[in-house]
Amino acid sequence: MEEMIKQLAVCIESGKINKNSGYPPQMKGQDGADEITKQALESGIKPSEILGGCMEGMQRVGERFGRNEVFVPELLMAAKAMNTVMAHLKPYFQTGEVKRRGVFVIGTVAGDLHDIGKKLVAMVVEGNGWEVIDLGVDVSPEKFVEAVGQKPGCAVGLSALLTTTMVNMEKIVKSIKDKYPQTKIFVGGAPVTSNFAKQIGADGYAPDPQGAVQLLNLLAS
Amino acid sequence: MALIQGDIRSVLSGKKTKAVPLWELEFHLWEEFAGRPVPFGKAFTDLPDSNREKALMDSAEAILEVSDKLHFSAVTIPGGYWETSPGQPAFYWLPDRSRLRLAERLAASKPPQLLLVANVCGVLSMPDSPRFMEFCTRLLEDPDSVQAEAEEVLARGIEDASKLVDVGVEAVCSPSDIADNRGPFFNPEQMDRFILPCLRRWAAAVRDLGAFPILHTDGNVNSYLDAIAESGVSALQAVDPLAGMDIKKAQEKVGGRIALAGNVDCGLLVSGRPETVFAAAKSLLLSCKSGGKLILGASNAVQRHVPIANYLALTEAWEQYGRIE
Numbered sequence: 299m300e301e302m303i304k305q306l307a308v309c310i311e312s313g314k315i316n317k318n319s320g321y322p323p324q325m326k327g328q329d330g331a332d333e334i335t336k337q338a339l340e341s342g343i344k345p346s347e348i349l350g351g352c353m354e355g356m357q358r359v360g361e362r363f364g365r366n367e368v369f370v371p372e373l374l375m376a377a378k379a380m381n382t383v384m385a386h387l388k389p390y391f392q393t394g395e396v397k398r399r400g401v402f403v404i405g406t407v408a409g410d411l412h413d414i415g416k417k418l419v420a421m422v423v424e425g426n427g428w429e430v431i432d433l434g435v436d437v438s439p440e441k442f443v444e445a446v447g448q449k450p451g452c453a454v455g456l457s458a459l460l461t462t463t464m465v466n467m468e469k470i471v472k473s474i475k476d477k478y479p480q481t482k483i484f485v486g487g488a489p490v491t492s493n494f495a496k497q498i499g500a501d502g503y504a505p506d507p508q509g510a511v512q513l514l515n516l517l518a519s
Numbered sequence: 520m521a522l523i524q525g526d527i528r529s530v531l532s533g534k535k536t537k538a539v540p541l542w543e544l545e546f547h548l549w550e551e552f553a554g555r556p557v558p559f560g561k562a563f564t565d566l567p568d569s570n571r572e573k574a575l576m577d578s579a580e581a582i583l584e585v586s587d588k589l590h591f592s593a594v595t596i597p598g599g600y601w602e603t604s605p606g607q608p609a610f611y612w613l614p615d616r617s618r619l620r621l622a623e624r625l626a627a628s629k630p631p632q633l634l635l636v637a638n639v640c641g642v643l644s645m646p647d648s649p650r651f652m653e654f655c656t657r658l659l660e661d662p663d664s665v666q667a668e669a670e671e672v673l674a675r676g677i678e679d680a681s682k683l684v685d686v687g688v689e690a691v692c693s694p695s696d697i698a699d700n701r702g703p704f705f706n707p708e709q710m711d712r713f714i715l716p717c718l719r720r721w722a723a724a725v726r727d728l729g730a731f732p733i734l735h736t737d738g739n740v741n742s743y744l745d746a747i748a749e750s751g752v753s754a755l756q757a758v759d760p761l762a763g764m765d766i767k768k769a770q771e772k773v774g775g776r777i778a779l780a781g782n783v784d785c786g787l788l789v790s791g792r793p794e795t796v797f798a799a800a801k802s803l804l805l806s807c808k809s810g811g812k813l814i815l816g817a818s819n820a821v822q823r824h825v826p827i828a829n830y831l832a833l834t835e836a837w838e839q840y841g842r843i844e
Binding site for chain 1: 604607655656659699702704705706738761
């Protein structure tokens, strides 16, 4: 059973989604995250242990991403493999048998329609055991406040690609903090810096998806 | 001291010039500086067909007038249609035939020292948002299809460049983002298969057409500076300061093999104050002009949100510090 969890972690780390997927080439024809999760559940392994194995795989690939050993497409494939597992575990999340680390509300700020970076962060954060509420792009301060109201205790991620729209982050941070002062808000995106995050009253800045996971996991620990 | 415009052809061909040339990847403030309508994109396509020719002629006149006022050494004509994000057309584009017509008009009436540049993608770049997931999956699961796509981009890029060179364009810039703030988007194997060979072939083809090949990429490409310098391109545009690229160090690394164009933070131009823009441009000129391989400009498009005073601060810094002793 332990072997199965280890194998699952390898599938996640390598981005091996299922038996039919041709990536990675060295695992061609082998079972992927999809098949191994099914087998694990059938053999009675606890969903929480399955989730633990997946998170270990995501952590490993995240660390390799941080060291520039893997690149965005590989990270994305790992997140896709993880999402395959999540689909199997969904019923257990709903019954409360498996607990998420917390809730993360994310969106691209008002005026900005870019979503690549935001999507990638959402996928990786979800793969690390968080429930992710993706509000999409061009999200108004009111919509963020409403989402936080619906998920008390959630953390929030604001994304912006443009120098012209990152300025809208300040208004969103203020709107959320005015109503829910305890909410932790993290910012990211190409023009954003840690100094800018401090300047606008955000609680942190993440330069990449793994950075976002690290910030969130500090909250959960 | 009299102003000396930088000779961008010399810089692109590795010869000495007496002043740093000024060139923008995309300049969106024609209308603001000309003080009259200069329609591109939707503003142009909204015009009745019967008014378009006159609008193009008037735009050419305005572009040349503003280029003279701002001491531009080169002007980039509008690109073809593209979207900055799904459903959002870019600001600076023209339908293909109108684009060629504008280039033709500019070539016929421009002063000889002004270089005409066109942005034409000849090298595969990071995918845009709607294709992102699909492209990343294909990159790993079906690399042969990505190879085919890279070949297609290359062939179409050369064909379009040829049409533009025929009407007077003298430099072709491939806007091919291959990196983000962290570094290259593609892994080393993918760079060696899909990007670098195409870049070399594209640069050679553009040179064969008699034009200067320029690569534009956002992001941090420090690890590929040597390969880019050896690819046959005349210049690398952006040298993205937001991605942590240090142009002085980049100059040292490329060692005069290619020119570096940029790298005044385009965000600073939007949200900074004139004095901070002036200071940034001054600092860039003082630290990097001596090698004679610097082309001054913003790190990306000079957008319509840029206050005129901020852009004038950049040109003022050039007027004071752009001369090479």
